[in-house]
Amino acid sequence: MTAKPESSNIKQWFRKRFNKWLNQRIPASHKQSLGNKNIFIVPTKFGYAYVFSVLILFLLGTNYQNNLIILMSYLFASVFLTSMMYSFFNLSRLQFIFNSKVTAYATQTVTIPLSIISKKPRFNISFVFEDNEKAYADMINSGESEINIPFQALTRGVNNPGRLKISSEYAFGLFVCWTHLDFACEVLTYPEKKVFxxxxxxxxxxxxxxxxxxxxxxxxxxxxxxxxxxxxxxxxxxxxxxxxxxxxxxxxxxxxxxxxxxxxxxxxxxxxxxxxxxxxxxxxxxxxxxxxxxxxxxxxxxxxxxxxxxxxxxxxxxxxxxxxxxxxxxxxxxxxx
Known part of the structure; x- marks a missing residue:
């Protein structure tokens, strides 16, 4: 009998395929702009529970022919759709620029500066490189601002932090809007700093x-x-x-x-x-x-x-x-x- 692949191997296979697809859809660049082609949006767990509750409410109103309950289900459904639009436009048309040279010592955690250009205020956005700490921006004002994203340079040489995940659950936490961007940034990593x-x-x-x-x-x-x-x-x-x-x-x-x-x-x-x-x-x-x-x-x-x-x-x-x-x-x- 052929042994079934382990879950870790399945995850690695899926991640490799997903990264290959991302490289084709969202190529690496020092300057990135968010729009319809590189923003993804799905309901959160709370969002799925919310939809299920609205559906139950609608079925109850229909079954008992109660117009008030049906009206409430329509109202909650409209909040759900409105939240989806707000979530999308919270990230849409954001511009990011990486133009710095970053150096570090091996095993040291450094911060990678990222410039953000926005024409309006944005809210509750997180930034994270894979297997690293998150950086949060509760509010991004209009104009140009900067955020520092943690990255641990583990090995000596030129390290590429990989794709940066930018996500937000604004507003109401019903949807998570996210993207994976590659800024082709390099972290030049010196040997580990030790005392001899x-x-x-x-x-x-x-x-x-x-x-x-x-x-x-x-x-x-x-x-x-x-x-x-x-x-x-x-x-x-x-x-x-x-x-x-x-x-x-x-x-x-x-x-x-x-x-x-x-x-x-x-x-x-x-x-x-x-x-x-x-x-x-x-x-x-x-x-x-x-x-x-x-x-x-x-x-x-x-x-x-x-x-x-x-x-x-x-x-x-x-x-x-x-x-x-x-x-x-x-x-x-x-x-x-």
Whole structure:
């Protein structure tokens, strides 16, 4: 005998078919508008019970030839139909725009901003990505507004949150009006943020052994003034020189360090590759916090030693995409030759 398919397999099969149908009917786009083609509406459980009650009321009025009861059933039926129209028009002609770049650390829950454009007030609308927390908007005013939708980025790399379910049971809770929209949004996910204090000294000793002690940027003693680089901390800007009209300059400090700090996978203790990337992530954040110039080398990618938020962003992006075979529009590093 052939075994019957499990309920979970049936759900997966149905979900796959449903998503394929949605991709054809509602294609992915950064900008979406709601209308007849992408809004679905069905009665809620309360709505079905309401219809059943109206039907019973109508049958009783007909059976006993009581015009008052029949009139009441007509009145309740008209409320049901009116509620359906209000539910539909509460979502109809809403516009949504996703135009942000979202980054996160693995297992971290982030919020994805979504712009909403409406020509009239809307009420009681919920937003949710599959298997994530809901975001609620009790009222959306006319004009442009924004809502932040939670999403948990579980794995390193470029994560697609999938389709966003937008639904509302306004008004009276008799109908649920909903849609599934794909905004083609991507969440660039860095390695999980963990603390590895035990490798901090090991890496420092390794650089000292390879390069010896020399003077480098970082520490407490004043070093020199150099041209300002975009993304550097405001605390490093030479404000006095700027006020004198000498232009944008950066104050550097000095400390004893290896001549050039390179962070690589080879200098880390034996561990699974994901753990090594988490260690590199910790070292990168630690060097950035201490304002110590460092470079990153990952196989055929090499990011020159530097400091600042832009350098930090490039290094973390390199870790996020390492070994994934994925691309990201804002990722830009130098190839090693």
């Amino acid at each position: 204090n035990h490798i901090k000294q090991d890496v420092s000793d390794l650089h000292e052994e390879l390069n010896g002690n020399t003077i480098s940027e970082g520490g407490d003693d004043f070093g020199e003034l150099r041209q300002y680089k975009q993304g550097e901390s405001n605390a490093q800007i030479a404000w006095k020189q700027l006020a004198r009209g000498q232009g944008w300059l950066t104050k550097t400090t000095q400390q004893e360090l290896g001549s050039t700090i390179w962070l690589t996978l080879q200098q880390l203790p034996a561990a699974p590759i994901e753990t090594k990337l988490e260690m590199l992530c910790f070292l990168i954040l630690d060097h950035h916090k201490s304002n110590i110039p460092f470079g990153l080398e990952l196989d055929n990618l090499q990011i020159s030693p530097s400091t600042g938020s832009l350098h930090l962003k490039n290094c973390l992006q390199a870790l996020a995409l390492y070994g994934k075979g994925q691309s990201y529009s804002s990722f830009n590093v130098e190839a090693k030759h």
